[in-house]
Amino acid sequence: MTPDSIARWHNPALLDHLIRIRQPWDRLTRRIVRATLAKYLPHSPEILVEIGAGGGQLREWLPPEIAAVTTHTEPSKPFVEAFCQRYPDANVLAADAENLPFTSDSVSGVLALCVLDTLPDLATVRNELHRVLKPGGVVVHFLDLATSPDTLFPELIAGGEVPLTNFARDPGLLEVLPESKKALLPVADDFDEVLAVRWDAFVPFVGMLAKANQPIVADLGPYARLHQPGSFDPDRFALEFMAISADPSRLLALNRALLSLTLTARQMGRAWPLRAVSSRTHLRMKLQNTFATEHGFSLDFAGPISAWEMAPEFVLRHAGRTVSRLMPIPGTPVEEVEGTSLAAAPGKAVRATTVEVFVARKGVGPNLGSSACV
Numbered sequence: 001m002t003p004d005s006i007a008r009w010h011n012p013a014l015l016d017h018l019i020r021i022r023q024p025w026d027r028l029t030r031r032i033v034r035a036t037l038a039k040y041l042p043h044s045p046e047i048l049v050e051i052g053a054g055g056g057q058l059r060e061w062l063p064p065e066i067a068a069v070t071t072h073t074e075p076s077k078p079f080v081e082a083f084c085q086r087y088p089d090a091n092v093l094a095a096d097a098e099n100l101p102f103t104s105d106s107v108s109g110v111l112a113l114c115v116l117d118t119l120p121d122l123a124t125v126r127n128e129l130h131r132v133l134k135p136g137g138v139v140v141h142f143l144d145l146a147t148s149p150d151t152l153f154p155e156l157i158a159g160g161e162v163p164l165t166n167f168a169r170d171p172g173l174l175e176v177l178p179e180s181k182k183a184l185l186p187v188a189d190d191f192d193e194v195l196a197v198r199w200d201a202f203v204p205f206v207g208m209l210a211k212a213n214q215p216i217v218a219d220l221g222p223y224a225r226l227h228q229p230g231s232f233d234p235d236r237f238a239l240e241f242m243a244i245s246a247d248p249s250r251l252l253a254l255n256r257a258l259l260s261l262t263l264t265a266r267q268m269g270r271a272w273p274l275r276a277v278s279s280r281t282h283l284r285m286k287l288q289n290t291f292a293t294e295h296g297f298s299l300d301f302a303g304p305i306s307a308w309e310m311a312p313e314f315v316l317r318h319a320g321r322t323v324s325r326l327m328p329i330p331g332t333p334v335e336e337v338e339g340t341s342l343a344a345a346p347g348k349a350v351r352a353t354t355v356e357v358f359v360a361r362k363g364v365g366p367n368l369g370s371s372a373c374v
């Protein structure tokens with residue numbers, strides 16, 4: 001890991017921000033974390049290691065007997081200092097997950113909260129976790145917050161797709177769009193941040209419109225110059241995407257242009273393969289591929305786990321977004337993980353959240369990753 005990639009985490013004010021945005025969901029998230037650990041951690045773990053521990057949020061949610069055997073690691077020195085101030089009794093080490101100060105085959109479980117989605121070299125970290133884990137030891141990752149959509153750009157682009165803002169869910173556009181035109185859009189939900197279109201469909205079409213001086217090209221913002229050879233700078237593109245996404249009026253203008261481009265392409269009968277992508281689903285697939293059997297792991301669980309409690313009105317936080325429109329609560333109910341009986345179906349007045357959970361286990365036999373039947 002380069003010093004630069006750690007330096008982005010040197011601002012302790014970020015930790016206060018994280019505490020603030022997590023606070024309304026604290027009880028529910030704690031319940032999901034505890035249920036997951038009770039179900040998937042090996043019995044009586046002797047050494048547990050947290051990676052990317054930040055200011056200690058996960059410790060806050062751990063049951064005392066788990067916290068007592070956990071060593072928290074974090075490469076950012078300012079975060080380590082903040083952690084030690086908050087939890088003077090905790091065992092905290094400054095360490096990068098690529099190079100952990102533990103002997104091979106010594107650790108019962110590696111825990112992480114909102115970390116694996118931020119690492120540029122996940123394979124190196126995976127190999128290091130495999131080294132330190134005992135056979136049968138687990139990696140447990142929780143993601144309770146949004147993960148930035150730009151984290152999925154490199155792979156979409158390498159796979160021949162252009163990431164577009166999700167104009168198919170823009171309420172400002174959908175309100176005025178006739179049903180016949182809505183039918184031309186891909187199926188997407190509120191939690192899909194990106195629509196991906198094939199590069200070899202998008203770029204020649206925009207190039208053709210630019211050549212014909214079509215005014216729509218000027219409204220395509222960062223997409224307008226993609227047809228110019230050598231003009232694509234992935235970092236600049238990601239920065240522009242995020243800046244526009246954070247500015248409602250620019251986002252509406254860009255979404256309007258992308259919608260119009262898509263409808264024109266479809267009406268002209270051009271190939272326009274477009275699919276909705278959520279960064280959370282993308283991360284889930286990426287973790288499953290990274291911690292796959294051929295790398296010495298087997299999958300115990302991957303997906304959202306949900307919990308709810310009574311509240312004055314319906315509010316759901318899922319995939320880092322908060323919605324107050326009444327809708328089914330996605331994910332595996334926490335009661336199923338706990339093995340407790342399912343509470344009655346939630347009514348309209350609930351506060352609900354989901355946490356994306358990933359659990360992979362280090363293979364136990366020579367056939368690494370295959371589950372041993374007893």
Ligand SMILES: C[S@@+](CC[C@H](N)C(=O)[O-])C[C@H]1O[C@@H](n2cnc3c(N)ncnc32)[C@H](O)[C@@H]1O
Binds near residue numbers: 056097
């Ligand atoms: C989004 S923050 C999450 C912090 C904390 N776990 C939380 O959820 O509050 C990501 C954390 O990963 C850490 N990190 C970045 N690169 C890392 C690496 N190579 N190894 C271990 N941790 C890393 C950062 O320093 C940061 O603390």
